[in-house]
Amino acid sequence: MLEDNKKQKTYIGITGFMDRDEVGICLEMMPKSSKKLLMVGALVNDRTLQCLDTIGGRHPNVKNIKDIFVYHPLVLNMVHFHTKETDRLCDQLIKLTELGGPNLHGFQFNMIWPPIDEIKKYRSKFPNNATVLTIDGRALDQIKNSNTLLISKVSEYKGLIDYILLDKSCGYGIPLDVKFMREYIHILHDIDFVADSTVKIVIAGGLNAKILGTIEQLIKDFPDLSIDAENNIRNKDDSLNLRLSQDYLYRALQMFGEI
Numbered sequence: 001m002l003e004d005n006k007k008q009k010t011y012i013g014i015t016g017f018m019d020r021d022e023v024g025i026c027l028e029m030m031p032k033s034s035k036k037l038l039m040v041g042a043l044v045n046d047r048t049l050q051c052l053d054t055i056g057g058r059h060p061n062v063k064n065i066k067d068i069f070v071y072h073p074l075v076l077n078m079v080h081f082h083t084k085e086t087d088r089l090c091d092q093l094i095k096l097t098e099l100g101g102p103n104l105h106g107f108q109f110n111m112i113w114p115p116i117d118e119i120k121k122y123r124s125k126f127p128n129n130a131t132v133l134t135i136d137g138r139a140l141d142q143i144k145n146s147n148t149l150l151i152s153k154v155s156e157y158k159g160l161i162d163y164i165l166l167d168k169s170c171g172y173g174i175p176l177d178v179k180f181m182r183e184y185i186h187i188l189h190d191i192d193f194v195a196d197s198t199v200k201i202v203i204a205g206g207l208n209a210k211i212l213g214t215i216e217q218l219i220k221d222f223p224d225l226s227i228d229a230e231n232n233i234r235n236k237d238d239s240l241n242l243r244l245s246q247d248y249l250y251r252a253l254q255m256f257g258e259i
Helices: 020-027 046-051 062-068 086-100 116-125 137-142 147-155 178-188 209-221 242-255
Strands: 011-015 037-045 075-082 106-109 130-136 163-167 200-204 226-229
Touching: 011 075, 011 200, 011 242, 020 037, 020 062, 020 242, 037 046, 037 062, 037 226, 046 086, 062 086, 075 086, 075 130, 086 116, 130 137, 130 147, 147 178, 163 178, 163 226, 178 200, 178 209, 209 226, 209 242, 226 242
Parallel strands: 011 037, 011 226, 037 075, 075 106, 106 130, 130 163, 163 200, 200 226
Antiparallel strands: none
């Protein structure tokens, strides 16, 4: 459950943690006075949920997720969930809520326009858990890249989401397109619950310490942004590269004025 003091806070995210020690090393980088949270992302899909198995170096055994998530005032613990069985999304989220343990704070929906009724059912049972709606290239293709349809579609999720993630790379680590991000941040700000900061915007796409330099002006213009990194802070065996993760965190904290 998301604590009251974390609601509406923005974050610096790392996705693909496999154990608590990795989280601890990254958490040491966070200043005690930080206004940003460290988003700890654990990846789950319908295969790992059913098989209780791991995939590569970034999908943990779901039985171990509760041990990855630590209790700390500067941590936001999120399951990033992908499923093809979206008609069963609520039931899957309930199962994952149990598996995530007491330190789970919510979910990122790594799927194209997740069913609103399923999210409503889940939020009725767990109203204090945070939710992230992902908008990537596939989601935009489905609405024919129409700005009007985007505003209309996102507005349907009013009261059901806390963050909107923009990731044109579809999670494959393609370097972030700054022009695209700026354009779509402005489009989303035409929605009332984004304009009044009820819902925060997250940007992602191949981020690491080097790439962060390309979005420095974007962060200055929109200091309330959250960011998330996954693909470009990993080793060749797909495990989390802790040195690259620390470099990314340090650079991000600098850019957000936290250190």
